[in-house]
């Protein structure tokens with residue numbers, strides 16, 4: 231699926247040939263490079279084969295200060311995921327953050343505030359695409375959640391096959407959209423319902439809950455809570471457990487479980503984009519976003 235089609239020239243320009251060892255295919259050292267630098271990257275996404283786990287890539291999000299999911303960042307994530315999906319040397323991805331204390335601050339509010347309908351439509355298409363790409367990935371995708379993870383960051387985490395969260399009370403996770411005066415779209419809601427159940431999701435969505443780690447574990451929004459310095463090693467050992475299952479059987483099963491949820495969006499992607507553009511363009515919603523952005527600025531004192 232050519233993901234660069236329809237992207238703005240700037241975005242295409244950002245994704246120039248990757249900085250990688252000449253001749254090094256993903257996951258394999260370049261000829262004559264010894265153990266080689268076997269990674270590829272873009273300005274905001276670093277992908278490194280896990281030196282301790284064959285067939286596993288670690289995807290580090292590095293869009294400082296808060297890994298907010300801007301259009302450029304989404305595009306780089308999508309291209310990295312596509313490369314990994316197409317490289318048969320990889321069977322699993324660990325997604326984590328290189329921004330201290332933050333997994334992802336969610337969708338980039340500046341992509342939705344004061345933007346024209348055409349931009350909002352392009353942005354929302356990329357948001358849909360990232361979710362579909364992660365949620366339906368044939369690879370094992372494990373979230374090594376080493377920071378706070380509100381809204382879009384929570385959606386990214388929920389789309390993984392397994393979630394390991396650092397036991398730091400600041401690292402709350404949840405779909406907090408109502409606190410901003412907006413709402414989570416139906417497919418965000420669907421993934422939360424699938425993960426924590428209908429009643430818990432209904433309450434969490436309406437109240438915009440951001441669950442601290444202990445509550446996140448208890449409600450089931452994450453699968454494991456571990457000390458911060460054990461997040462990556464725990465993700466790696468869980469990955470080994472999942473990769474012990476034959477890929478084809480696991481992939482068919484993942485598809486069996488997840489395709490009905492993904493199909494609900496796939497069958498109405500354009501309508502969803504139009505709904506988003508109409509909703510986000512409302513004066514009342516733009517005002518809510520303005521108030522929220524001002525609060526973020528005032529917070530800094």
Ligand SMILES: CCCCC/C=C\CCCC/C=C/C(=O)SCCNC(=O)CCNC(=O)[C@H](O)C(C)(C)COP(=O)(O)OP(=O)(O)OC[C@H]1O[C@@H](n2cnc3c(N)ncnc32)[C@H](O)[C@@H]1OP(=O)(O)O
Nearest residue numbers: 298335336337338339380381382412413415505506509526
């Ligand atoms: C019927 C159809 C319905 C369709 C759907 C309707 C609506 C569409 C949207 C629905 C889904 C929305 C999903 C989302 O993800 S919305 C975003 C939600 N995110 C948040 O609420 C997090 C906001 N940020 C924070 O709470 C904090 O920044 C923090 C992540 C806890 C980090 O705090 P701290 O380390 O103190 O950093 P600062 O707050 O100082 O932030 C640093 C700079 O980054 C800017 N920032 C923060 N978050 C975002 C963001 N999400 N987008 C853009 N920019 C962000 C912040 O303003 C600071 O900027 P500055 O340095 O220039 O002041």
